[in-house]
Amino acid sequence: MTKASGSTLAVQRFLAQSLTLGLQTGKQRTAVVAPQRTPSASQAQTMAEALTALQDGTWSEAQNLTSAAKAQPDPAATTQVPSASAYPSSLRKQKLPRATFEQIGRTQSKLDRFQVVLSDPSRVVTPFGRALNRGMSVSWRGRPSEAAIYRSGVEAYLDTLTGQVRLIDKSETKLSGRSATIPVTVQNNLVQGVEHLMLRLTSTNPTRLEIDGDAYEEQPVTVSGGHSQSVKFTTSxxxxxxxxxxxxxxxxxxxxxxxxxxxxxxxxxxxATVMLVIGGGVLLLVLAGFRMYTQRKRAAARRTEERDEETGEDAKNADAPQNPHAAEERLPEEPEAEPRADGPEQPSDPAPDTAPESADPSGTGESGPLRMSWPWARIDEVG
Incomplete structure (x- = not known):
């Protein structure tokens, strides 16, 4: 197929064989076209030209492999399948291992989940689609270590992009009261925005804590590129x-x-009991403070009245005239007890404050005796 003449002849032969299959019987027949195991670039290009020309023809109709497998086989066709040992070992060594297809399938599933949340999925689907096709290329045959490094690099880079859209870790949250709101933050470090995401908050113990009256609640999330958004959930x-x-x-x-x-x-x-106790304590503190304020106010008013009275007495004493006999006109102090007038003297009676009167006449120079009435007596000086 390296020459144009050989390639053209191969295309013509392929078209002639397909037309012959359709004209052999009057019934519709199904044929599966399979390339060889390791085609060259020129052979693959020639096959592509032949299939394109066949699809443009009027005697054939293209379908996928699943539809072809459902067709009934030709009774005259060979139905025996060769054993696994009949497969050439040289071709077996050139096949990709099973782990390769498992890794590529896992990467494809991650890409499918990632593209549905992007606002512009073409920026990711196109380059990663080509990378996955290259990971299954026949060019890696004979170089298994290089192929494994390439496939792992593609999957790791896709994981890095997927991890740019994530939930922010939260520490322990404390709720005071019967109902409260819990915020959950979604961070988007991609250049483009993400949408078509649902954030679900689930309580593992709904009998103790409910999310919007149920075990869980979902809310849609849309975050622009390079931004974060907090989603609030009502809990009870x-x-x-x-x-x-x-x-x-x-x-x-x-x-x-x-x-x-x-x-x-x-x-x-x-x-409610705790609130009642707290309210009673606050009320007692207010009453105690009000009582202390009232007592202090009364004491201050009493001291002010005493100072005013003392000031008034001092001013009155300063205005009164001096009396030389003021000392003689002061009344004596009240005795502790009054003696009985109509009975004998008791041992417990106090002694009189003055001596008994004398029957002798007064001495020279005195004009009369000093009279005193009991218990209160006013001293009269005669002469």
Whole structure:
């Protein structure tokens, strides 16, 4: 097939054989066209030209391999399948191992999940599609180590891009009261935006903590390139304690996207009894403060009145005239007890403050005796 003449002859022969198969019987026949195991570039190009010319013809109709496998075989055809040992060992060594196709299939599944959340999937599907085709190329035959490095590099790079859209890790969250809101943040470090994502928040113990009245709640997520978005979920607590919550991203077809984020929620509900006790304590503090304020105010008013009275007495004493006999006109102090007038003197009675009167006449120079009335007496000086 390296020459144009040989390539043209091969195309003509292929078209003639396909036409002959259609004219052998009046019934529709099915034929599977399979290339050789290791075609060269010129052979593959010649086959492509032949298939293109066959599709443009009027005697054939193209279909996929699945439809061809459902067709009934020709009764005259050979139905015996050769054993595995009949396969040439030289060709077996050139085949790609099973692990290669498993890795390529896994990478293709990751690409399918990733492209559905992108706003412009063509920027990822086209280059990675070509890379997957190259990973299955026959050019890697005879170089298994280089082929494995290439396929692993393609899968690792796709994992890096997929991981740019993720959930932010959360620490333990504390809820005070019966209901509260829990925010969950989605981060997008890609250049383009992501959409068609669903964020599900699930409570592992719904009897203690409910998410929007159920075990879980889902909300759509749309994040622009290089930005983050917080999604808020309404929760209601039925009992105090710790509950575990799991946040997970999903695609619209229900496939998991990325790794889940698990965190604990500690519920500390304030009951009505606790609120009553707290309110009573606050009321007692207010009453105690009001009483202290009233007592201090009364004491200050009392001290002010005493100072005013003392100031008034001092001013009155300063204005009054001096009396030389003021010392003599002061009344004596009240005795501790009054003696009985109509009975004998008791041992417990106090002694009189003055001596008994004398019957002798007064001395020279005195004009009269000093009279005193009991218990209160006013001293009168005669002369």
């Amino acid at each position: 607590a039925n009992a105090n304690g710790r509950a575990t919550v799991v946040a997970q991203l999903y695609t619209q077809d229900g496939e998991r996207y990325g790794e889940p984020v698990t965190f604990d929620v500690k519920v500390t509900e304030i009951t």
